[in-house]
Amino acid sequence: MPWKSVVVKSLRGEFVELARVEGANRRELCRRFGISAPTGYKWIRRWEEDGLESFEDRSRAPKARPWRSSDEVEQAVVAARLEHPAWGGRKLRHWLINRGTCEPVPAASTISAILRRHGLLEAAAEPSGAAPKRFEREKPNELWQMDFRGHFALGDGSRCHPLGTIDDHSRFNISL
Numbered sequence: 001m002p003w004k005s006v007v008v009k010s011l012r013g014e015f016v017e018l019a020r021v022e023g024a025n026r027r028e029l030c031r032r033f034g035i036s037a038p039t040g041y042k043w044i045r046r047w048e049e050d051g052l053e054s055f056e057d058r059s060r061a062p063k064a065r066p067w068r069s070s071d072e073v074e075q076a077v078v079a080a081r082l083e084h085p086a087w088g089g090r091k092l093r094h095w096l097i098n099r100g101t102c103e104p105v106p107a108a109s110t111i112s113a114i115l116r117r118h119g120l121l122e123a124a125a126e127p128s129g130a131a132p133k134r135f136e137r138e139k140p141n142e143l144w145q146m147d148f149r150g151h152f153a154l155g156d157g158s159r160c161h162p163l164g165t166i167d168d169h170s171r172f173n174i175s176l
Contacts, residue, residue: 012055015040016047069106069114076102077114081121088112088121136168143168149176 015033019026019040030040046054069077080092080101087095089112096105106114115121137143149162165174 008057009055012043013052016044019044020047069110073102073104073106074114074118077106077111078118078120081115085120089115138169140167140169144174 011033015029015035018024019029026040026044027037030037033040043054076096077092080095081087084092084095089108089110092111092115093105093108096102096111112121116123145166145168146163147166149164151159151161154160162176164176166172167174
C-alpha cells in the first residue's frame with residue numbers, strides 16, 4: 001500500500017473548513033492537526049482576509065529595514081573600498097571618519113556587510129572539517145615530544161614546573 005501524499009495547502013484548507021463549522025471545537029482541531037492554537041487561529045484569520053491565496057507560505061523577510069544604511073553611505077563605503085581594495089571594514093571606517101566623507105559612519109561590521117553585499121569582500125573561510133594531521137611516526141623512538149605540564153606549589157612554598165616526554169609512535173609517557 002503506497003503512502004498517502006499530503007500537500008500542506010490542502011491540510012490548511014481542510015482545517016479552516018472544519019473550524020468554520022458552527023460549534024466546532026477549534027482547539028481540539030488544532031490538536032488533531034498537530035498545530036498550536038495561535039497557528040490555527042492565524043490560518044482562520046488569513047482565510048477570512050484573503051481567501052484561498054492565504055494558504056501559501058509567506059516570505060519572512062522584513063517589509064521595511066529602518067536601520068539599514070542609506071544609499072549615500074553605501075556608495076561612500078564602496079567608493080572607499082575601490083580606492084583602497086586591500087582594506088577591510090576597520091581601516092575603511094577610520095578612513096571615512098578622518099575624511100568626513102559620510103555621516104553617520106557605520107560600524108566596522110556594518111561596513112564589512114556592505115562590502116559583502118556588493119561583492120567586494122569574500123566570505124570568511126570556513127573550517128574544512130578535516131581531522132587535524134597527526135605527526136605519528138612509523139617506529140618507536142623516531143620522534144619524542146616534550147611539553148610543559150603546568151606548574152604547581154610544593155609543600156615548602158616553591159613551584160614545580162614539570163616537563164613531559166612522549167614517544168610519538170606509541171604515545172608512551174617516557175618521563176615527567
